[in-house]
Amino acid sequence: MSTEAQAKCQGLDLTKLEPVFELYTKNKDGSLIPVLQKAQDAYGYLPVPVLEVIADRLEVPISQVYGVVTFYAQFHLEPRGKNIIRTCQGTACHVRGASKILDALKEGLGVGPGGTTEDLQFTLETVACIGACGLAPVIMVNQETHGRLTPDSIPEILDKYRK
Numbered sequence: 001m002s003t004e005a006q007a008k009c010q011g012l013d014l015t016k017l018e019p020v021f022e023l024y025t026k027n028k029d030g031s032l033i034p035v036l037q038k039a040q041d042a043y044g045y046l047p048v049p050v051l052e053v054i055a056d057r058l059e060v061p062i063s064q065v066y067g068v069v070t071f072y073a074q075f076h077l078e079p080r081g082k083n084i085i086r087t088c089q090g091t092a093c094h095v096r097g098a099s100k101i102l103d104a105l106k107e108g109l110g111v112g113p114g115g116t117t118e119d120l121q122f123t124l125e126t127v128a129c130i131g132a133c134g135l136a137p138v139i140m141v142n143q144e145t146h147g148r149l150t151p152d153s154i155p156e157i158l159d160k161y162r163k
Contacts, residue, residue, distance in 0.1 A: 014049065014053055016039075017042070017053055017057075020035055020038040021057050024058070032058060035054055036054065036065070040075060045077065046069055046075055082121050083123070084122075084141070085139055085140070085141050087102050087125070087126050087139045088137065088140075093130075093136040093138055100150075101154065103151065105154055109122050121162060122161070130145065137149050139157070
């Protein structure tokens with residue numbers, strides 16, 4: 001199946017990539033990562049047909065593109081939620097009950113760490129440290145920090161982002 005046919009089956013509009021390629025010329029040193037970043041911004045993740053078009057347009061092997069995508073944690077091959085929840089598992093948070101917060105998130109979302117809800121509203125991630133130890137235990141939803149949490153506070157936070 002051709003890249004265009006795969007894209008059509010997945011409901012992807014590959015024309016979203018055109019503005020990205022207008023910024024970069026073929027074989028421009030260092031263009032792969034910025035092109036991947038902009039493509040991910042356009043689609044929310046990096047589906048295979050998009051990777052194939054990028055490889056073709058930049059004239060680099062698909063194996064190189066895939067290698068970069070799988071090496072860097074910033075890139076995602078699967079759709080992600082509209083709201084990214086990062087739950088701190090650092091020492092201060094751990095001591096103050098981070099595992100109970102994570103359990104409440106898993107129960108409230110129905111997914112574990114690394115998972116995305118079926119409605120694509122939430123993706124749950126664990127991180128080593130958020131850097132807000134004085135507010136432990138802490139989660140971040142997108143760019144907003146929520147601290148001094150208890151398991152009972154999680155449903156209200158999730159409801160806020162479901163709206």
